[in-house]
Amino acid sequence: MMERPMAVSLTVEEAFAYCEARVRRHYENFPVGLWVPRDKRPYVHALYAFARAADDFADEPIYEGHRGEKLDQWEDRLHAAYRGEAEDPIFVALTETVRRLDVPKALLLDLLSAFRQDTVKQRYETWGELLGYCRLSANPVGRLVLLVFGERDPSLLPLSDDFCTALQLANHWQDLAVDLRRGRIYVPRELLDRFAVKEWDLNASLVTDGFRALMAELVARTRELFARARPLCDRVGRDLRFELRLTWLGGSSILNLIESVDYDVFRRRPRHGPAGKLRLAWRAWRWRPLVA
DSSP states (O other): OOOOOOOOSSOHHHHHHHHHHHHHTSOOSSOTTTTSOGGGHHHHHHHHHHHHHHHHHHHOGGGTTOHHHHHHHHHHHHHHHHTTOOOSHHHHHHHHHHHHHTOOHHHHHHHHHHHHHHHHOOOOOSHHHHHHHHHHHTHHHHHHHHHHTTOOOGGGHHHHHHHHHHHHHHHHHHTHHHHHHTTOOOSOHHHHHHTTOOHHHHHTTOOOHHHHHHHHHHHHHHHHHHHHHTTHHHHSOHHHHHHHHHHHHHHHHHHHHHHHTTTOTTTSOOOOOHHHHHHHHHHHHTOOOOOO
16 A cells, blocks of 8 residues: 655646646657546556656657666666655656555566566567566556556456557557667567568568568467457446547557558658547447447
């Protein structure tokens, strides 16, 4: 259980405002918290600001050579926040968030483990190993969102995990070229070998028949996870349904965009333009649950 925070010069309201401002400076396919009820947005902003900063430590060039040190310091601040000793604005807001929502520290530690993994591991041998990475990098996010919205039914957790893993994988295939420039390949080596795609083919941006077959396999596996997760969008409370439906549609339709360019993710990153986002919002508004 979270201890009550110590008195600090920064107020909780100021800390939440800082997190919101930080969140709004970052690009997202959909603005973070836009469709979240106003009373829950501060928690979303605090959690996002915590994770976004750690992600920057793992990715941004300015932290090269100091990534592990910065992530260690971030973890130390997390432990301090759970003792009620936060001073940094992000952790003041996070302290209040985890206290009010009773957030297990393990979820946030899993996220930090994933960011650390990104700094030392650039290749994955098997599909199972990649899913293990998603368990740390993506699945905690869904579980945190459920806590923000008071969704405590344990039967929702497997659906949430499939949902978040699918989103993470769709992003990997969407950003295959981006990740290559960072020296990372998330496509498991066992699948590269199966379809006779070599690393130098990827680095040369070669779209061969083997590469298209590989991408088709990755898209199919990811689409299956989205299909398994879809019931979550109808089982949560009313105040979370639209956000989840919009996210589900946005993530799953990235797979359609990848297919629409014949799997050539090298020439242009598949993404939703302004008109596409409006169509997704309309489809989310007109969503109809599947009939069993």
